[in-house]
Amino acid sequence: MSEMIGQFAALLAASFWAVATLLYHRAGSHFSPLQMNLVKGVIATPLLFLVSLLLGTSLQLSAGVVILALSGVIGITIGDSCHFAALRRLGPWHAMLLEYLAPPLAAFMAWAFLSDRLSIIESTGAVVTLSGVLFVVTEKAPDNQPALSLSGMLFGSGAALCQATGLVMAFSVLQTESLHAIDAAFVRLAAGSVLLAVIVGLSKRNAYAAIIRQFKSINPLPLLGAIVFGTFLAIWLQQVSIANINPGLTQTLLSTAPLFLIPISLLKKQKITPRSVIGACISLGGIGILFL
Known part of the structure; x- marks a missing residue:
């Protein structure tokens, strides 16, 4: 039963992240990657804190909590900022494929x-997975999509590295300490968001006031939807998954997120090339060989 819960949680998180990526892309032109990352952290962290108070256990400072906080810095402060940078340069489809x-x-x-x-x-x-990614990213971008810039691919690769690192670190803690998944999600997001707040605050004068002005100038509903589904719920479900199954299988199922973009994009009448679909399926097959 626990394995089924972990597998379902990872698949649900992947579908939420696919929808959230499209919504984040819509709001991406109004915020820098660091600003976008901070906005989602400021909104999602209190939500996770409230749920942690209701469902979690009493958190106490320990070596495991410190490792979780560090995994949040790597996976959220650095990793998500890299993902948002890749999203601006590559678009949602190719940015997610690099995951x-x-x-x-x-x-x-x-x-x-x-x-x-x-x-x-x-x-x-591993070789098959990498081959699928290379098959897609070497394709010439369609006219209606951003060019596959070198900087975008580097940011996307960096995001994948940070995601993998943070996941392995969180898994090691959840397997050795009796922490609830929601507590782990809160610690990771809170640590990542606090460091982001410091970095953004030191980056330029009146940085927070500028973010508030930008937030007020847009329709906040798509961004709020992305934060609720892609950060609050997805991170919680990710921790539920790795608490019940090994991180390899969790990462395998989380990596199905780009495949959820295919029906969504078709419903929106957006063009996805056959090469992209083939590359996604090759990579997913490689992931299946790697972990299943």
Whole structure:
């Protein structure tokens, strides 16, 4: 039963993240990546705190909580900022496809730091996953989509690396300490958001006032929807997943997010090239070989 809960939670998180990515892309022209990341943290962190008070356990400072906070800095402060930067440069489809790099990166880190050796099958899965990503990102972008800039691909790859690192760190804590998934989600997001607030505040004068003015100048509903589904619910569901199944399988199922964009884009009458669909399926097949 716990495995089914973990698998369902990861798939639901992937679908939420796919919808949220489209909504974040709409609001991306009004905020810098750091500003966007901070806005979502400021709104989602209190929501997670309230749910943590209702459903979680009493949090106490420990080595595990410190590791969770550090994983939040890596995965949220750095990783999500890189993702938003890639989103602005590549668009939602290609930015999310680069997240397929996260599972093989997680496998490599498990091998390097946890002495979890890669078998021939797992190595094959990593190669197939990378091949699918390369097959897509080397395609010439359609006229109605942003060009596949080098900086965008570097930001997207950085986001995948940070995502994999943060996930492995959170898994190690949830397997050794009796922490509720919602508490882990709150610690990670709070730590990442606090550091973001410091960075944005020091970046320029009146930075917070500028963000508030920009927020008031747009229709906030798409952005609020993205934050509720893509941050508040998705991060919570991600922690539920890794509390019940291994991080490799969690990352595999989370990486199905780009596939949810296909029916959404078709409903919006947006063009997705056959090469992109084929590349996504190749990468997903590689992830399946790697972890399933």
